[in-house]
Structure formats: C-alpha cells, structure tokens
Amino acid sequence: xxxxxxxxxxxxxxxxxxxxxxxxxxxxxxxxxxxxxxxxxxxxxxxxxxxxxxxxxxxxxxxxxxxxxxxxxxxxxxxxxxxxxxxxxxxxxxxxxxxxxxxxxxxxxxxxxxxxxxxxxxxxxxxxxxxxxxxxxxxxxxxxxxxxxxxxxxxxxxxxxxxxxxxxxxxxxxxxxxxxxxxxxxxxxxxxxxxxxxxxxxxxxxxxxxxxxxxxxxxxxxxxxxxxxxxxxxxxxxxxxxxxxxxxxxxxxxxxxxxxxxxxxxxxxxxxxxxxxxxxxxxxxxxxxxxxxxxxxxxxxxxxxxxxxxxxxxxxxxxxxxxxxxxxxxxxxxxxxxxxxxxxx
Amino acid sequence: xxxxxxxxxxxxxxxxxxxxxxxxxxxxxxxxxxxxxxxxxxxxxxxxxxxxxxxxxxxxxxxxxxxxxxxxxxxxxxxxxxxxxxxxxxxxxxxxxxxxxxxxxxxxxxxxxxxxxxxxxxxxxxxxxxxxxxxxxxxxxxxxxxxxxxxxxxxxxxxxxxxxxxxxxxxxxxxxxxxxxxxxxxxxxxxxxxxxxxxxxxxxxxxxxxxxxxxxxxxxxxxxxxxxxxxxxxxxxx
Numbered sequence: 074x075x076x077x078x079x080x081x082x083x084x085x086x087x088x089x090x091x092x093x094x095x096x097x098x099x100x101x102x103x104x105x106x107x108x109x110x111x112x113x114x115x116x117x118x119x120x121x122x123x124x125x126x127x128x129x130x131x132x133x134x135x136x137x138x139x140x141x142x143x144x145x146x147x148x149x150x151x152x153x154x155x156x157x158x159x160x161x162x163x164x165x166x167x168x169x170x171x172x173x174x175x176x177x178x179x180x181x182x183x184x185x186x187x188x189x190x191x192x193x194x195x196x197x198x199x200x201x202x203x204x205x206x207x208x209x210x211x212x213x214x215x216x217x218x219x220x221x222x223x224x225x226x227x228x229x230x231x232x233x234x235x236x237x238x239x240x241x242x243x244x245x246x247x248x249x250x251x252x253x254x255x256x257x258x259x260x261x262x263x264x265x266x267x268x269x270x271x272x273x274x275x276x277x278x279x280x281x282x283x284x285x286x287x288x289x290x291x292x293x294x295x296x297x298x299x300x301x302x303x304x305x306x307x308x309x310x311x312x313x314x315x316x317x318x319x320x321x322x323x324x325x326x327x328x329x330x331x332x333x334x335x336x337x338x339x340x341x342x343x344x345x346x347x348x349x350x351x352x353x354x355x356x357x358x359x360x361x362x363x364x365x366x367x368x369x370x371x372x373x374x375x376x377x378x379x380x381x382x383x384x385x386x387x388x389x390x391x392x393x394x395x396x397x398x399x400x401x402x403x404x405x406x407x408x409x410x411x412x413x414x415x416x417x418x
Numbered sequence: 419x420x421x422x423x424x425x426x427x428x429x430x431x432x433x434x435x436x437x438x439x440x441x442x443x444x445x446x447x448x449x450x451x452x453x454x455x456x457x458x459x460x461x462x463x464x465x466x467x468x469x470x471x472x473x474x475x476x477x478x479x480x481x482x483x484x485x486x487x488x489x490x491x492x493x494x495x496x497x498x499x500x501x502x503x504x505x506x507x508x509x510x511x512x513x514x515x516x517x518x519x520x521x522x523x524x525x526x527x528x529x530x531x532x533x534x535x536x537x538x539x540x541x542x543x544x545x546x547x548x549x550x551x552x553x554x555x556x557x558x559x560x561x562x563x564x565x566x567x568x569x570x571x572x573x574x575x576x577x578x579x580x581x582x583x584x585x586x587x588x589x590x591x592x593x594x595x596x597x598x599x600x601x602x603x604x605x606x607x608x609x610x611x612x613x614x615x616x617x618x619x620x621x622x623x624x625x626x627x628x629x630x631x632x633x634x635x636x637x638x639x640x641x642x643x644x645x646x647x648x649x650x651x652x653x654x655x656x
Contacts, residue, residue: 277492280491
C-alpha cells in the first residue's frame with residue numbers, strides 16, 4: 074500500500090497529465106473526448122471481467138441506462154449536477170439487484186452471459202417502443218427510437234447557464250477517467266480487490282475460506298455498472314442526444330472486443346483497446362472502401378490467434394524480455410526468459 | 419469427556435433413487451482425529467460434502483459446536499472456523515503461494531496480522547522457496563501442501579480433509595502426516611482417505627462407510643483386523 078501512494082499514484086498522474094496535454098496536438102478534442110468516454114466504458118468491463126471473472130454481455134445496458142438517466146433527470150431538474158450523480162447511482166442499483174438475483178441464484182459463466190444479454194435486449198426493445206406521448210417521466214418524453222434530444226448539458230454546479238463544453242469538457246472527461254482509474258487501482262490493491270481476484274481464480278476455494286462470494290460479486294458488478302453509467306452520462310453530454318442504440322447488442326459486443334484486444338486482466342488494456350479501436354472505427358468511417366464491422370472482426374480474430382492475452386500484456390512481456398533481465402523475477406519466470414535470451418543471441 | 423464439535427443425526431442424501439448417504443449418525447469430539455474409510459462409492463465424499471455445505475442433505479441434521487448448520491452454504495460453515503480441503507485440489511492457480519495463504523488468513527485477521535500469519539504459515543510448512551511462485555507452476559505434492567496451508571492459516575477448530583494424501587510421494591505423505599498431527603493440537607480433524615499406510619500412521623479411531631451407511635467405528639487396528647471390513651474392501655459379500 075505504501076508504494077502505491079508513494080510511487081504509483083504520482084507516476085499515474087504524471088503520465089496521464091502528459092497524455093492529456095500531448096493528445097490534443099494529434100487528434101481533435103471533440104473526437105478525443107469520445108475516445109476517453111469509450112475508454113472509461115471499456116475500463117468498466119475490464120474491471121468486472123478481468124479482475125472479477127464476471128463476463129457481462131450487457132455492459133452497454135448500464136452505459137445506456139446512465140445516459141438515459143442523465144437525459145431524463147437533466148430535463149426535469151435543469152441543472153446537471155444531480156443528474157450526473159443519478160446517472161452513476163441508477164445503473165449501480167440496477168446492477169446490484171440484477172447481480173444479486175444472478176449470483177445468489179448461483180448462476181455462472183454462460184448463463185450469466187445469456188441473462189445480461191437478454192436484459193440488454195429487453196431494455197433496447199422497451200426504449201425503442203416508447204415513441205408514444207404516453208411514455209413520459211416528469212417533463213421528459215422517452216421518444217422511442219428517436220431518442221431524447223435537447224436536455225441540459227453539463228454546467229458548472231449551481232450555474233445552469235455556465236456550460237462546460239469543447240476543450241474544457243475534454244479535460245473534464247479525461248480527469249474523471251483518471252480519478253476512476255486511481256479509485257479502481259486502489260480498490261484492486263485493497264483486500265476486497267485481492268479477494269475479488271481470488272474469486273476469479275477459484276470461486277469454490279474462496280467460499281471454502283469463509284468469504285461470501287455472492288455478496289462480493291454483486292458489489293463488484295455494481296461498481297462496474299456505476300463506471301459504465303458515468304461513461305453513459307458523459308456520452309450523453311458529448312452527443313447531446315441519447316438514442317436506444319446505446320443499448321444495442323453491437324455496442325455490447327464491441328466492449329467485449331475492446332477488452333480482449335487491449336488485454337484482459339490489466340487496468341490499462343481495456344482503456345487502450347477501447348480508445349484504439351474506436352479511433353480506428355472513426356478513421357474508417359471516413360471512407361467506404363473497407364467495411365468497418367468486417368475489419369473489427371478481423372482484428373479480433375487476429376488477436377485471438379496471435380496475441381490471445383491482448384496488446385498490453387504482449388507489450389509488457391516484450392518490455393521485460395528486452396530490458397528487464399536484471400530485475401528480480403520469480404524462479405520459473407527468470408529461468409524461462411534466460412533460456413529464451415540465449416536463442417536470440 | 420471433551421465437547422462434541424461435530425455431530426450428524428440421521429444424515430441422508432439421495433440422488434434420485436440412489437441413497438448415497440443413509441441415516442448417518444456421527445459424533446466427533448474436540449481434539450479427536452478421525453479417519454473415514456470405505457470402498458469407492460461408499461458415501462464418504464457425499465457425507466463430507468453434506469457436512470461442509472457443498473451439498474444440501476435431503477434429510478437429517480448437522481451440528482457444529484451446538485449450531486445447527488444443516489443446509490448452510492460452504493462460506494457460512496467456513497466462517498464458523500472450519501477448515502476445509504476438498505478432494506479435487508481447489509487453489510487459485512493464477513496467484514502465488516503467498517497470496518493464496520494470505521487470503522485465507524485475511525478472512526479472520528486484520529491486515530497486519532494477516533501478513534504476519536501468512537509469513538508464519540509459509541515458514542511452518544517450509545514453503546519459503548516457492549512463496550512467490552504461481553500455484554499453477556507447482557508440483558502436485560507442493561500444491562497439496564499449500565492447500566493445507568490455506569486450512570491452517572484460518573486457525574480452525576475443526577478441520578475436514580478429503581483425501582489429502584491422494585497421488586503423493588512417500589516423502590510428501592510423511593510431511594503431510596506431521597502437519598496434520600500438529601493440527602490436532604488445536605483442532606478436531608476428520609480425514610477421508612484411501613491410503614491405509616497413511617491411516618495407520620496417523621489415526622486412532624476409524625469410521626468405516628459401506629453403501630452409504632456406517633459399517634463400524636473402532637480403533638484402527640481392530641478395524642483392519644475385522645473380517646467384514648476386509649470383505650467389503652475386497653468386494654465380497656459380507
């Protein structure tokens with residue numbers, strides 16, 4: 074813990090500040106903002122899947138729920154502060170209930186995937202069918218497939234006319250991502266996080282030690298949903314409209330691909346995967362030669378075949394092989410790398 | 419007489435038409451070391467699973483130190499201070515030995531004490547040289563020893579071990595016996611086992627299972643000499 078506060082936190086902040094400063098020189102802040110938001114969304118699944126072993130096919134449901142909660146609350150309240158908090162809270166509570174139902178019902182693996190997938194579908198279908206004027210929450214019409222436009226976007230707390238948009242909004246999102254990243258890093262260093270990793274490795278064993286696995290998985294699942302909800306609210310502010318497509322299966326599948334490509338079981342992997350693939354999609358969207366979905370599929374297949382652990386772990390081990398020989402390594406690891414080194418000359 | 423720490427009354431487990439555990443009455447007192455033996459399919463493991471909460475018995479009751487624990491979840495049973503090792507090794511393969519044992523210790527101890535306890539257990543079980551190695555890379559004997567370490571780290575007053583000596587070399591079995599003997603100083607121990615050599619070296623009282631029910635319960639030497647038990651093991655009609 075001591076080295077976390079003394080080394081990791083300052084180092085993370087330094088790197089993040091550098092990126093925040095350098096990136097706008099290469100990519101416009103408008104695009105960059107959405108990459109940051111997708112990064113946060115990827116991160117939310119990376120947390121529960123990579124560290125808790127919960128494969129959720131419905132992370133988009135929480136993302137959409139966050140966005141819709143924000144839009145509806147913002148129309149009714151008129152100031153963005155409380156809607157932002159609600160957008161985190163509502164998906165978290167929803168996930169806690171859903172998670173409790175699944176984990177206390179001892180559902181695992183594939184059944185979990187099916188249920189989360191179906192919940193996403195239900196939300197998608199439901200929101201899509203709310204075009205009629207009778208679907209109103211307070212002053213907000215749900216709008217069906219047209220979505221909800223024209224809500225109050227992010228403002229300085231207490232001053233509804235002082236909007237945060239453009240460059241400041243980019244920095245706002247980036248700093249939020251940094252805060253979420255640090256919070257999750259802290260969580261993973263804590264006993265709760267370490268036990269969560271234990272649950273990923275062997276649920277039965279952790280239960281036999283006397284830990285209530287069901288409760289812990291539910292809490293982690295809700296934490297992931299809270300982050301996804303926050304990302305959803307940020308996305309709503311960025312796009313200034315929310316539509317049922319946020320709940321779509323395509324979106325859910327993409328989040329999973331981001332995690333696989335970026336590197337599951339790492340913190341930075343899903344963020345890099347999300348931002349990288351989303352940017353690629355953005356670039357490809359500007360031409361019509363190659364189909365976008367096809368390319369995403371090819372990338373996924375190539376990664377699964379050649380870099381099954383993902384980009385970040387691959388780079389990390391390459392780094393260790395090239396520069397890390399003198400570092401103290403675990404017994405077996407050291408031997409293997411030394412043998413590998415001989416062959417390379 | 420010492421306190422009864424584990425008792426089952428008429429414990430029954432049916433799988434459809436098969437009665438895997440048939441009306442088992444079982445009593446274990448503090449400080450005792452008991453081996454459960456019996457041929458394959460005798461219902462030892464089913465009994466074990468019903469006691470630890472991995473299975474919910476279809477009939478009967480389980481008591482631990484006076485608490486009725488029938489139908490409890492494994493984590494609730496474990497939280498009482500019961501150390502459990504299942505037949506199939508259950509370990510966190512992607513984590514190192516230290517982290518595995520730390521997690522067991524942390525359940526009952528605050529952060530600093532858990533660290534101290536982990537170091538102590540690693541030293542006691544001579545796991546020092548492999549403390550930072552991932553479980554997935556270890557040999558079978560080492561893994562079994564780590565799993566015993568997990569059990570020890572929780573300072574249990576009741577230890578339930580399902581085939582701890584399975585597939586181990588003679589040296590490993592020897593070391594395992596020492597660890598288990600040390601456990602009996604602070605805990606009552608139940609061992610499900612096949613290895614007769616091992617049982618002779620460690621047990622006093624043995625409970626023999628046959629076709630789901632308790633066949634006999636006596637001192638190890640008398641059990642080994644018993645004609646019915648011999649016949650059951652050799653598959654003859656008693």
